[in-house]
Amino acid sequence: MKKALILSVAAIGLIATPVAMSQVLVDTPDQSAPAFQPVQLFGNNNSSMTFDSRRGVVTMAPLLAKVTPAVVSINTVTESPSNQMDDDQRELFERFFGQNPRSRGPRAGLGSGVIVDAREGLILTNNHVIDGADEIEVRLEDRREFMAEVIGADPKTDLALLKIDARNLTALDIADTDDVMVGDYVIAVGNPFGLSSTVTSGIVSALGRDNRASQDNYSDFIQTDAAINPGNSGGALVNSRGVLIGINTAIVSRSGSSAGIGFAVPTRIIRSVMGQLTEFGEVRRGRIGVLIGDLTPELREGLDLKSIRGALVSNVTEGSPAEKAGLESGDVVVAFNGEVMEDSSDLRNAVGLLSPGAEADITYIRDGKRRTTRITLEAIEDDNDVLDASVADDIPSMQSFSGATITGIPDDLDLRDGNEGVYISNVRRASRAARAGLQRGDIIRRINRTKLTDLKSFQTFIEDNDGPYALVVERDGQTAYLGVR
Template sequence: MSSAPEPAQAQLPAVAPQQGALPSLAPMLKQTMPAVVNISVTMSAQGPANSPFGPFMDDPMFRRFFGIPDQQPEREAQSIGSGVIVDAANGYVITNNHVVDKADTIKVRLNDDREFDAELIGKDPDTDIAVLKIKADDLVALPMADSEQLQVGDFVVAIGSPFGLRQTVTSGIVSGLSRQTGISEGGYEDFIQTDASINPGNSGGALVNLRGELVGIPSNILSRSGGNIGIGFAIPTNLAKNVMNQLIEHGSVQRGRIGVTGQNLTPELAKAFDLESTRGALVTQVLPDSPADKAGLKAEDIITAINGKSVRDFSELRNQVGLLRVGDTVELAVIRSGKKQTVKVKIGASEEVVATGQALSPRLEGAEFGPPSDAARQAGIEKGAMIKSIDPRSPAARTGLREGDIIIAVNRRAVADVADLQARLKEAGDGELLLHVRRGPGALFLLIQ
């Protein structure tokens, strides 16, 4: 009786030993390592390099209490990470957003020691993906594998520059799939977990299978000490490729939405809804005139799958919907009043940043405003103007505003959205501004004169 053939990934043509030779990953790595690059960035930073006050220096009230000037002298800071060439013809390099975020200059050094200035094509903080472009000949690119085919237990190799040690290779297995860590609050997480060592500097490098195909982009670790303890996370290539294509095409990522808020199923809720499992996303609210509303979704529906792919909880629903193309029609598996049914929904576009601080008021220059995020809406904050990003060296930052703040009133007049904020600022003119701000679970007032 013949045995079934092993999966293709278990066969190692690139590493098969010659007669009398020892098994080795070296032949595969010789082909893949030229595609993994070292990335160095320089950025301007304020204040002394080793301030004893640490992060408190970012708080304007702290600086004023101790008489520290708001405008700190600028210094040049450096950061080192990794990247992967994925398109040799066009010179496209994938890395992590946190490697190049706020960079003034970006340089890419190849395996053969050639160094090039890199152009930032686009970045997406929510998935921690950025795309660079270099102009160089004789580049080597890694093929991108279908990360949906990964299984727990598959062997993988991480390549990068941990602690600045270029072209370092570590090996391990896939320890888990579809991990959501909460490290990137409000982000879209669908991590590959691996015990292949990932350390500072590995970020943006390559996680490859034994055929030398890219399966993930190392992004972060869980560690109390800051060093590797065998729990590392990589962004799967299917997610990275989706984001990369949108960044190249549009310069930004257009998020999908269906217009629901919801929560995870607890054992108690599952029992109340007469369900056998806690898997699924419980819809708590359907936003009026949203794609979900038009498709007939209702509060108390339990969404269990999207296009046949099971949904574990509400976070996974948000991730899957947010990464779909706007305009696509998807089929949702729904349990309603104990009965299974399917609902087809056309994916709509999330509301994007609609105004810059500079366009609203010179005093808010350096900030970008948009509607409250999905996470804020789930927390009950549906109105206001949210700061989507802020330059820490800008006038807006010096007022005490932070990324994630939601302005809900100006001069004691409510702010429902960005248009309202613009109107309130116009009314105030050059006079003082009393901003009522929601920050996390609390709130505060900021006076800008």
């Protein structure tokens, strides 16, 4: 079963805090009154709570009747690479590695998704819910089932956009990016443990949470104490008006179940990523060309700053947008594109939401003076050479990896065994590489008995040796073995 992404930190038990509301006195249900009447919360009738006069209870049922049809169940099937090995491949593994990989059948996964465009049949979910899946099936609340296609995915924000061919769908409205505050009442809807249309509630516990454990990703999470469990991934976090404010993504727990600390991707990221996935099928990020870090009390004192808020520029790349805009080492960026920057993570996230060519105002402090200038983002350059196995006609044996795009290992990846080997940056669905079990993000460490150092060593080996090939692959911190013909 596909599990929600779990952050490994100490679990802290919290008690969900219900929304305080004015006292409602109920004697005998009034059968002549309208079935549902708004319950006044702090003088505001626009709330999730209504009073059912026929039953004499306060309920959220009318609101949920509008929300739950927009939350779907996502079932995935991933063929196990080892299950696809024939006798020759197994013999190859035993010869090179002295072991026979365990044979496993197809793996099934379960998650949730949110319909965000009823007319086009667009569904938003987590990338980790559908990553590597050979089949993706979407089940609606009314029990209709559809096969989904992937419009695009963005591992760095853990979002993916799916499409189904269906009519009479219900979609959720997406909240404005700044329409969330700590203390807001929220409702999480998803399919934990395969239990469809499960609803839990709580409050927004914090905003702007950063997942420091993954420096390669962009994280600016909403934290909530609404119960989120495995299977909730990709589900909806809505406010008391039934408007989407986040996609449930991760939990903090030692046990793997809810401990009152859950995280959701906010709409400021959702809107940006959805727009690019719809237009390009991928997210194209820009850069400004600076190395940044957080301020400390010692740095604040040494630089004669009034606070430790902002991102400290430690280096400016020659010829970069930052240099052209006049930024220098030692500047402290305090605002970008109209948003206040609390630390370096804020600046990284803000820049990462803009595509190459976008313009933004950047405000920084230098010598105690506040300055603002205009900056134009440029495309992120990939310093690695790329070997596209689909078009490598001059190396016939590369056809064994057809469908894979192979590069050197990016410098910004924090890997368990270092940066020696090659990186699979993309794998086309249903390609030869995909059928062999290769996935985007795989690190090939060895081929047959040869340890790889870089892309050149890989290419040299392929040129000098015909297949089949036995690969040692690092995937999500674990070692996998693949046979490629």
